[in-house]
Structure formats: structure tokens, C-alpha cells
Amino acid sequence: MVKPNNTILEIMSYFGDIFKGIKTLLTGMSVTGKYFMTSHKGAITQQYPDNRDTLKMFDRFRGEVVMPHNEINEHRCTGCQKCELACPNGSIEIIWDRQVDPETGKKKKMIDKHIYHLGMCTMCGLCIEACPTDAILWAQNYENSVYNRSALTKVLNQPGSKLMPGVED
Amino acid sequence: MDTTIKNSNLKSEEYFINMGPQHPATHGVLRLLLTIDGEIIKKVEPDLGYIHRSIEKMCERDSYQQIVHLTDRMDYLSSHINNEAVCLTVENALQIEVPERVKVIRTIIGELTRIASHCLWWGVMGMDVGALTTYFYGFRDREMINDIFEETCGARLTMNYNLPGGLMFDIHPNFVKRTKDFIAHFKTKLSEYDTLLTGNIIFQKRMKGVGILTKEDAISYGASGPVGRGSGYSCDVRKYHPYSALDKVTFNESLKTDGDSFARYQVRIQEMWESMAIIEQLIDNIPEGDYQTATNAVIKLPKGEFYQKVETARGELGVYIVSTGTKNPYRLKFRSPGFSNLSLLNHIAVGGKIGDLVATMATLDLVIPDIDR
Numbered sequence: 001m002v003k004p005n006n007t008i009l010e011i012m013s014y015f016g017d018i019f020k021g022i023k024t025l026l027t028g029m030s031v032t033g034k035y036f037m038t039s040h041k042g043a044i045t046q047q048y049p050d051n052r053d054t055l056k057m058f059d060r061f062r063g064e065v066v067m068p069h070n071e072i073n074e075h076r077c078t079g080c081q082k083c084e085l086a087c088p089n090g091s092i093e094i095i096w097d098r099q100v101d102p103e104t105g106k107k108k109k110m111i112d113k114h115i116y117h118l119g120m121c122t123m124c125g126l127c128i129e130a131c132p133t134d135a136i137l138w139a140q141n142y143e144n145s146v147y148n149r150s151a152l153t154k155v156l157n158q159p160g161s162k163l164m165p166g167v168e169d
Numbered sequence: 170m171d172t173t174i175k176n177s178n179l180k181s182e183e184y185f186i187n188m189g190p191q192h193p194a195t196h197g198v199l200r201l202l203l204t205i206d207g208e209i210i211k212k213v214e215p216d217l218g219y220i221h222r223s224i225e226k227m228c229e230r231d232s233y234q235q236i237v238h239l240t241d242r243m244d245y246l247s248s249h250i251n252n253e254a255v256c257l258t259v260e261n262a263l264q265i266e267v268p269e270r271v272k273v274i275r276t277i278i279g280e281l282t283r284i285a286s287h288c289l290w291w292g293v294m295g296m297d298v299g300a301l302t303t304y305f306y307g308f309r310d311r312e313m314i315n316d317i318f319e320e321t322c323g324a325r326l327t328m329n330y331n332l333p334g335g336l337m338f339d340i341h342p343n344f345v346k347r348t349k350d351f352i353a354h355f356k357t358k359l360s361e362y363d364t365l366l367t368g369n370i371i372f373q374k375r376m377k378g379v380g381i382l383t384k385e386d387a388i389s390y391g392a393s394g395p396v397g398r399g400s401g402y403s404c405d406v407r408k409y410h411p412y413s414a415l416d417k418v419t420f421n422e423s424l425k426t427d428g429d430s431f432a433r434y435q436v437r438i439q440e441m442w443e444s445m446a447i448i449e450q451l452i453d454n455i456p457e458g459d460y461q462t463a464t465n466a467v468i469k470l471p472k473g474e475f476y477q478k479v480e481t482a483r484g485e486l487g488v489y490i491v492s493t494g495t496k497n498p499y500r501l502k503f504r505s506p507g508f509s510n511l512s513l514l515n516h517i518a519v520g521g522k523i524g525d526l527v528a529t530m531a532t533l534d535l536v537i538p539d540i541d542r
Contacts, residue, residue, distance in 0.1 A: 017370070024370045031365045032302055044312045060323035060341070082466075088235035124238035124329050129337060130466075138323065 057140040062123040065092075065116055066139040067156035074164040075157055077135035079111040083127035091121040111157060118144060119152035133167050181207050188526075190219045196293065197537030199511075201526075208522045213515040221541045228501040233259050233333050233468040236501065241327035243503065244539035246286040247481040249322075250279050252331040257412055258477040258488045259333040262470045269414070270458040271335045273451050276414040277348065278318070278330065280444040284355070285314040286482035287437050287444075290534045294434070295366055297531040298375050303366055310358050313351045317344065333468055335461030348452055352445055359441055367438065376431035380517040380529035383428055390516065391509035394484025395440065396533055399433035401426035406480035418450045433532040467496050483507055483534055507539040 046055070057063065069075050079096040093115040101108040114136075128136055136156065146152060189200040198219035204212035224243060228236045233255075240251035253275050260267060292307020315325040321341040322330040330337055366372055382392070387400040397404045405422040407415045423439035425432035470492035478487040484506025491500040510533045518526045 021370045024368050028365045028369055031361050044309055058320045058323070058341075060321070060338075061319060062323045086234070088231055088238060122238060123324060123327070124235075125323065125337060126234060126238070129332070 057142055059140070061138070061140045061142070062125060063139050063141040064118050064144060064154075065121065065127065065136050065156070067114060067136050069158055069161055070164065073158060073161045075135060075161050076133045076164050076167045077111050077114055077157065078133055078163060078167060079109045080132065082130040082132060083136060086126040086130035088124060088126065089120055089122060091117045092127055093117075110163065114156040116154045116156050117152065118154060119149060135167075183211055190216075196531075196535065199535065199537045199540075201514075203523070203526075205523065208524075210518050210521055210523065210526055213518050213526065215511055215514065217537075217541050219541070220538050222538075224542045225501055225503065229497055229499070232496050233470070233498070236498070237331055237333070238327070238329045240503075241329055242538060243505065243542055244481055244483060244486070244507065244536050245326055246289060246536055247282050247483065248326060249275075249282045249318075249328050249330060250479055250481045251486060252329060253279060253413065254477060254479040254481075254486050254488045256331045256333050257479065258475050258490055259468065259470065261477060262473070262475040262490065262492065263333075263464070263468070265334055265462055265464065267335055267462055268458040268460070269456040271460060271462075272414040273455050274336060274340055274460070275331065276418075277448050277451050277455075278321075278328075279413070280447050281314050281317065281348070281351075283444045283482045284441050285311045287441050288314075290437060290482075290531075291362060291366075294528075294531040294534075295372075298372060298528050300366060300369070300372065303362075306358070306362070306365070310355055313347075313354065317347045317351065320344070320347065332461070332464075334464035335459070339460045340455075345452060345455070348448065352448060352452075355441075355445065359438070359445075362438065367434070373431065375525070375528050376429065376434060376532075378429050379521060379525050380430045380532065381428050382513060382517050384426075386513065386516060387428070390513040392484070392513055393506050393509065394480065394482070395423075395433055395436040396484065396510045396513075398423060399425050399436045399532075400428035404485065406478050406485050410478060412477070412479060414451060415447075418447045420447050430529055430532040437534075469494060469496050470498070478504070481506060483536065483539065484510060503542060505539045505542065507535050507537075511535055511540055 048055070067075050067077060079094055081094050081096070084092045084094050093113075094111055095113040095115065096109055096111050098107045099110045100106070125138070128138060144152075183204055183206045186203045186205060187200060188203055190198040200216040200219065202212075202214040202216055203210060204214075222242070224239050227239055231239070237252050237255050240255050241248040243251055288307045288311040290307075292304040292311075295301075295303025295307070318328055319325050321344050322328040322337075382396070382400045384401045387397045387402045392400070392402065393404050401424060403422060403424055406412075407420075408422050420443045423436045423443060425436050470490065472492060472494040475490045475492070476487060478485050480486075485504070486506060487502075487504030489502040489504065490498045493499045514530060514533065518529055521529065
């Protein structure tokens with residue numbers, strides 16, 4: 001036998017819970033409702049493919065490693081291979097040769113190809129940290145997907161480029 | 170109301186079910202082998218190894234500078250703190266004193282990382298119990314921190330901003346202003362978190378009295394971080410073994426004694442307030458000075474064993490290096506917080522329902538790459 005007194009208490013607490021539930025729901029909805037009404041301002045989402053022209057990444061953003069060249073096709077890489085050594089996963093390969101420097105007539109280490117595997121790169125930045133001549137830098141390029149994986153292997157020095165005079169490591 | 174059928178011929182049997190490795194509620198490639206009777210859980214067996222990348226073995230191959238970037242990939246939500254842990258171990262072994270500026274910057278970014286991690290956790294935890302709105306609110310506030318990181322460190326998640334001996338580069342000129350803006354913004358938002366979710370009666374019924382972990386069990390299972398502190402086990406490494414600039418700041422260790430899911434939830438919310446207090450104490454007076462101390466290009470640790478622990482967003486991360494005096498560690502072991510916290514899942518989930526298992530797991534805040542490494 002259930003005492004009638006208990007039943008009333010049970011019913012009361014049952015309905016009490018429902019009202020409490022509705023009250024807390026409304027409290028929560030006051031927050032969401034506020035954002036619903038003011039959703040036009042303060043949105044942090046970006047309309048990505050549409051804002052391509054105006055989207056600018058931060059200066060330090062690590063997109064990919066590049067080797068800047070000046071107007072007369074000269075770079076600053078001496079071929080010291082410090083970046084190759086610093087790289088944790090072998091993303092950088094340098095093919096070099098000793099060539100005769102036309103100015104001094106001495107044999108000097110020259111890069112033939114500075115190969116960069118973007119597909120293997122983890123963007124840790126140790127190569128750029130290690131470079132003594134600031135020959136390689138970060139580019140802020142963020143659209144790196146290609147149809148063929150071989151397109152991710154890049155030769156950073158342009159064809160026919162030379163070492164900038166006066167750059168020593 | 171009791172709806173179970175009593176005194177009838179209907180029988181239920183124990184059966185076995187796989188949850189994961191591609192289950193959306195396990196947040197990663199975690200496979201749980203569940204033995205259940207109806208909806209009641211009899212046994213939970215985690216099966217690991219789906220995202221094992223042998224980071225510890227790779228560390229034996231790498232130089233000490235290169236190890237740092239691998240730790241980003243363990244607990245990716247507190248990557249800066251992981252980096253810091255390795256750097257502190259190497260610095261202690263070499264007995265380098267890093268500049269005050271480095272210490273303060275590391276602490277500020279570490280606390281920002283903690284807030285970002287807890288923001289994500291809060292959003293995902295709400296989603297796990299059925300409140301989808303929290304997901305967007307948590308990510309909205311985390312986005313501001315990610316922008317700060319992107320501007321200063323160059324990356325949003327795997328920041329790799331530390332090097333043994335200091336930082337990769339100085340903070341961005343906008344860093345202080347952006348951080349202050351964020352703190353001002355987040356103070357108004359964090360109280361909204363409470364209004365939206367903490368006070369909600371449905372949420373409280375899902376959380377209170379579920380997944381109870383006693384203090385004794387927390388200690389014996391090696392729980393750390395908010396999971397341990399939700400059970401009243403005072404285990405904040407920042408308090409007991411302060412590193413970087415944490416000895417200069419005052420903050421309260423958030424502690425709850427209930428030990429249920431709701432206590433762990435409250436600890437994390439409280440921790441976000443404390444992290445903001447730490448940042449506020451440091452942000453106005455970042456000391457001038459170098460952002461790096463000169464180290465050798467090839468770092469060789471003296472022969473011996475070195476250990477350093479830090480408090481990540483999930484708990485205590487230990488880095489143990491055995492060095493034979495060469496440029497690579499002989500052995501490197503990470504004591505990850507997620508592994509111990511996962512091991513107690515069976516203990517707290519048995520006897521509950523499947524739905525509660527999802528909610529309980531959300532309060533443990535597991536990051537699977539941290540467990541598997």
C-alpha cells in the first residue's frame with residue numbers, strides 16, 4: 001500500500017521537475033536567442049572560397065618553404081646543407097657540386113638543385129631556423145592540394161640561377 | 170518508474186559489441202570492447218594501437234631540436250605545453266638558465282593553450298550529451314586563441330614555437346593586445362557557458378552521480394589533471410612543482426570532492442577562470458630581454474637520466490630521457506596523462522548505461538594520439 005501523502009509529494013516533485021526543466025531551458029535559450037537576433041555582427045566564420053581575393057594570412061604563417069630570388073635570378077643559398085641536416089624527416093635534398101668561381105678562380109661549393117618535398121614536410125621550421133644566410137623563407141601559400149603527388153616535389157632554385165655575390169656562410 | 174519486467178520468463182543475455190574505432194563519440198580512433206547486458210555495461214576494454222606512430226622510437230633517431238616537433242603530434246590540443254616539457258628537460262640536463270622573458274611567454278602561451286583545449290572540450294562534451302549549440306560557442310572562442318597563435322607562432326595547432334634554450338622567434342607586436350582583447354572577450358563568454366549548460370537541468374541529470382571515481386581509486390589508477398582533481402586528489406603540477414614563470418603567479422587549484430562527471434566538468438570550467446587570472450598577472454609585464462639563449466648547434470646531453478613533468482590540459486605529462494652522452498637520446502619515454510585516465514574508464518563505467526558511457530568518456534577528455542603516441 002502506498003500512502004496517499006507520498007503520492008501527492010511524488011506528483012508534486014514530478015511536475016516541479018518539469019517546470020524546473022522548462023525554466024532552465026528558457027535560461028539557456030535567452031543566451032542562444034541573443035546570438036540569434038544579433039547573428040549579423042561578430043561572426044567569426046569566413047566565407048572561404050568567396051573571400052579568396054581578400055583573405056590574407058598572417059606574416060608568420062607557415063605555408064611552404066620558398067627560396068626568394070632577386071631580379072637578376074640570384075639566390076642566397078650557398079649549399080651548406082644545414083637545412084638538410086636540420087630537417088627531421090628528409091624533406092630537403094640538396095644536390096651540389098664544386099664549380100670554379102669565375103671571380104676568384106677557386107673551386108667553390110655550388111648548389112645544383114635544392115629539392116623540397118612539400119608532401120613530407122611537417123612545417124616545423126627548423127630548416128629556416130638553421131639557415132645561416134636566410135636563403136629560404138616561409139611563404140604564406142595555403143592552397144597546396146594538387147592532383148598528382150609528384151607536383152609536391154619542388155626544386156626551389158630557379159633554372160639558371162646563381163649565388164648572390166658576397167653571401168658567405 | 171520501474172519498467173523492468175520481473176518474475177517473467179524473459180531472459181536477457183550478456184553480449185559483446187564494438188564501439189569504435191570509427192565511432193563519432195570516441196573522438197578519435199579508440200576501440201572499446203563492450204560487454205553489455207541490455208543497456209547495462211558489464212565490462213569496458215579499450216583496444217589501442219590504431220594511431221600508433223612510434224613517436225618514442227622516432228625520438229631515439231632525432232636530435233633534441235627535432236624531438237620537439239614530434240611532441241606536437243601527441244596531445245595536439247596542448248601542443249605548446251608538450252613542446253615546453255621536452256625543452257625544460259633538455260634545459261635542465263644542460264643546466265641552461267633561460268631568460269625571464271622566455272619563461273613568461275611560455276607560461277602565457279601555455280595557459281592560452283589550456284583555455285583553448287578546455288573550450289574545445291566544453292563544446293564537444295556538450296555535443297556528446299546532446300547540446301549541439303555548445304559546439305559552436307566553444308569553437309567560436311577557441312578561434313580567437315588560434316588567431317593569436319597563428320600570428321605569433323605561425324601555426325594554429327602544431328605550433329612548434331619552443332626550442333631547447335628558448336623560443337623560435339620573439340612574440341608578435343600584436344600579441345599583448347590580442348591576448349588582452351581575448352581575456353576581456355572571454356570573461357563575458359565564460360559566464361554564458363554556465364548559463365547555457367551548467368545550470369541546465371537535463372545536463373545536470375546526465376552528469377550528477379554518474380561515473381563516480383573516489384579519491385583512493387584516482388590515486389591508485391594514476392589519474393591526474395582535472396580527472397584527479399574532480400575526485401578531490403590535489404595533483405596540480407603547476408602548484409607542487411612550478412616550472413617556467415608559474416612560481417611567480419598566484420592561483421587556486423580547482424578542486425571538487427564529488428568525483429562524478431559533474432565535478433570533473435566544474436573543475437575544468439574553474440580552471441579556465443584560473444588560467445585567465447594567470448595570464449592577467451603576467452601579460453602586462455613581460456620582461457625585456459632575449460628570446461633565446463645560445464646553444465650549440467648539436468646539443469649533446471650529459472650521460473644520465475633526466476625527468477621533468479608539466480601540467481597539460483589533460484593532466485601530468487612526464488618526459489624521461491636516458492642519455493648516453495650522444496646527440497640522440499638512448500631512450501625517451503613520455504608519461505601521458507590520457508593513458509592513465511583511460512585505464513580507469515572500465516572502473517567508473519561498469520554498472521552504468523551506454524549513454525552514460527559516452528558522457529563519462531567526454532569528461533575524461535581523452536585525446537587518442539596522446540594515448541597511442
